[in-house]
Every structure is written in C-alpha cells, then in structure tokens.
Amino acid sequence: MNIHALRLFYYVAETGSVTKAAARLRISQPAVTSQIKRLEKDLGLPLCSPSGRGISLTPFGTELAKQAGNLFPYEERIEEFVEDYRQGRKGKLRIAATYLPANFLVPGWAARFKAGQPEMEIEITTTNSTHAFEQLQRHEADVAFYGGGAKEKPEDVDWLELFEDELWFVVAPSHPFANGTVSLPEMMQEPFVMREEGSSTRERLVSLCTTYGLKPPRVTLQFSGLGEVIRSVMAGYGANFISSLAVRDYVEWKQLCRVQVEGIQLSNHIAVCTRKNETLSAGLQRFIDICRE
Structure with a gap:
C-alpha cells in the first residue's frame, strides 16, 4: 500500500x-x-x-x-x-562533574536551565575526574564538568575553560596566622584538616611541598566530605588548603580567614568537556551557553 x-x-x-x-x-x-x-x-x-x-x-x-x-x-x-x-525542549541531559563544580556551580546552572526548559530531565553524577572522563568517553554522560589542574586533560575531549578558581589557605579567625602573611615552610608546620587521599586539592598541596623540597603536610584530621573539613577549621583546629569557591562566603562572613603564603598562587581550572568532533544537541548547547554566561 x-x-x-x-x-x-x-x-x-x-x-x-x-x-x-x-x-x-x-x-x-x-x-x-x-x-x-x-x-x-x-x-x-x-x-x-x-x-x-x-x-x-x-x-x-x-x-x-x-x-x-x-x-x-x-x-x-x-x-x-x-x-x-x-530543539532541546525535551530529553535528558546527563552530567558528570567533579566535586567542586558539582557542589558549587552546576546546581545554579541547572536551575537556570530548567527555568527555560522545564520538560528537560537533568541527571547529575558527582565523581572524581577519572570517572567523569570515562563516563563521557563511554557515552554514559553527555558532558563533564571538571575542576582541578589542567594536566589531567584527555586528548579525545574538547576542553572549554570557563574560569580559574583560586586555591586559598584558610584558618579560623582566632588562629595566629589569620589575615597574615607567612612563608610556605611556616605554613607547613601547621596541622591540616583535609579530605581523603586522592582528593585533587590534597594532591595539589602535596605536589606543592614536593616542588619546594618540603615534607608533605601533616594531615591530622581527615574527612570524606568537604563540609566537615570546613566546619572543623571554623571550630578552631588546624588549617586547610581549599577552593575559594567553597569558602569565599565564610571568609566574607569572617567565619574563616585567609593566610597569604609568600610566592604561592595556585588555582583550579573549571572546564566543561565534551566528546571531540561531536555535534552538540540543542539542549546541551543551551546548557553550556548558560555556564559561559
């Protein structure tokens, strides 16, 4: 027929x-x-x-x-x-993100996106950088958001850097170093409260010590969550090396204080990653446009 x-x-x-x-x-x-x-x-x-x-x-x-x-x-x-x-009005957007963007950036971007595309589903997975890139490469994620050092950039992804996020040394307001300037060896004498081994910021701090011929920091309190780390330092114990995105508000509210370390300026690269040579869907392109704004 x-x-x-x-x-x-x-x-x-x-x-x-x-x-x-x-x-x-x-x-x-x-x-x-x-x-x-x-x-x-x-x-x-x-x-x-x-x-x-x-x-x-x-x-x-x-x-x-x-x-x-x-x-x-x-x-x-x-x-x-x-x-x-x-047209990106319906469908599902699968996002893999490392801890920093997943907790401090992606939620706000997702809220703005959903306001314009209410029928689009968004699934966000928080994971480490290795797994985020693996999910992207295996087509288990449509996009990956990365926060850390640029050295981990895979060759088979398109990498769009959104901005750089400073890494800060922070202590409680009652700490002798609060709002002061010290040398890196002096800073490394302090006990540190950090996330578990393998966290990108902890690895950056260890690498920094290695570069300057210093012993690794003494991590005397270790947590799996960043919130617990921040609250412990706020309570008056030890120091932390951390993303400014995570503690900027606490510093402004004077619940934490920065410590300037002579000659040290490090930052995280916040990037959005997609598969190389792949045409982006209308929905994903719209989401990335929101991130770039």
Whole structure:
C-alpha cells in the first residue's frame, strides 16, 4: 500500500474536501486527486465520489479512513516528539562533574536551565575526574564538568575553560596566622584538616611541598566530605588548603580567614568537556551557553 497516498486520502476524508486537504498539505489539488485515484486502483475498491462541492466516502472509504485515523495522528505526535528533542525542549541531559563544580556551580546552572526548559530531565553524577572522563568517553554522560589542574586533560575531549578558581589557605579567625602573611615552610608546620587521599586539592598541596623540597603536610584530621573539613577549621583546629569557591562566603562572613603564603598562587581550572568532533544537541548547547554566561 502506498502510505503517502493513504495519508492524502485520510486528510481528504478528515476535511471533507480535496481543496482543503491540498491546502493543508501544501500541495496542488490535482496531485491529491491523482494520488487518491491511484490508491483506489491499487486497492481495487472505490474510496469516494463527488458530492456537490465536496466528496462522499464509500462505506469502504469510511472504514479505511477510521483505520488511517489510528495511524496518522500518532505519526504527527511522533514528529512533534522528534522536533522537541531536536530543539532541546525535551530529553535528558546527563552530567558528570567533579566535586567542586558539582557542589558549587552546576546546581545554579541547572536551575537556570530548567527555568527555560522545564520538560528537560537533568541527571547529575558527582565523581572524581577519572570517572567523569570515562563516563563521557563511554557515552554514559553527555558532558563533564571538571575542576582541578589542567594536566589531567584527555586528548579525545574538547576542553572549554570557563574560569580559574583560586586555591586559598584558610584558618579560623582566632588562629595566629589569620589575615597574615607567612612563608610556605611556616605554613607547613601547621596541622591540616583535609579530605581523603586522592582528593585533587590534597594532591595539589602535596605536589606543592614536593616542588619546594618540603615534607608533605601533616594531615591530622581527615574527612570524606568537604563540609566537615570546613566546619572543623571554623571550630578552631588546624588549617586547610581549599577552593575559594567553597569558602569565599565564610571568609566574607569572617567565619574563616585567609593566610597569604609568600610566592604561592595556585588555582583550579573549571572546564566543561565534551566528546571531540561531536555535534552538540540543542539542549546541551543551551546548557553550556548558560555556564559561559
């Protein structure tokens, strides 16, 4: 059966007029008439006959139009569904993010995105940099957000740096170093409260000590969560080396104080990563545009 001809017949039956069906489908009236006659010939049964200015369906034509009515409205819904995905109005956006952007950046970006695309789903996975890139490479994530040193940049991803985030030494306001300036060896004499081994900031601090020929910091309190680390330092114990994004508000509220360390200025690279040479979906491009703003 010629599905195109059946579609034309369905719209003729629905509108009751060849003229109206042709206008709706944006094709010529003779083309519609020709296709319907061809369909009648293929089927070996009459479908309609002239009736005044319109048409009259045969009993078979009436039943066939009902059957077609189950097909073509559903086809229209599928086309709308596809177009919604194409335009980024519907679908699912899978985000893999390292700890820093996942906790301090992505939630705000996601809220702004959802305000404009309420029917889009967003799934955010917080993980380490290795797993974030692996998820991206295995197509388990559509985009990866990274916060850390640029040395971990894989070759098979497109890397768009959004900004750099400073790394700060912080202590409680009651600490002797609060708002002061010290040397790196002096700073390394302090006990540190840090996240577990393998966390990117802790590795950066150890690497810094190695560069300057110093012993690694004495980590005398260790937590798996950053919130616990911050609260311990706020309570008056030890020092921390941490992203400014995580503690900027606490410093402004004078619950923590920075310590300037002579000659030391380090930062994290905050980047959005996508698969190289891959066209971005409309939804993902819109999300990235929000991040860049």
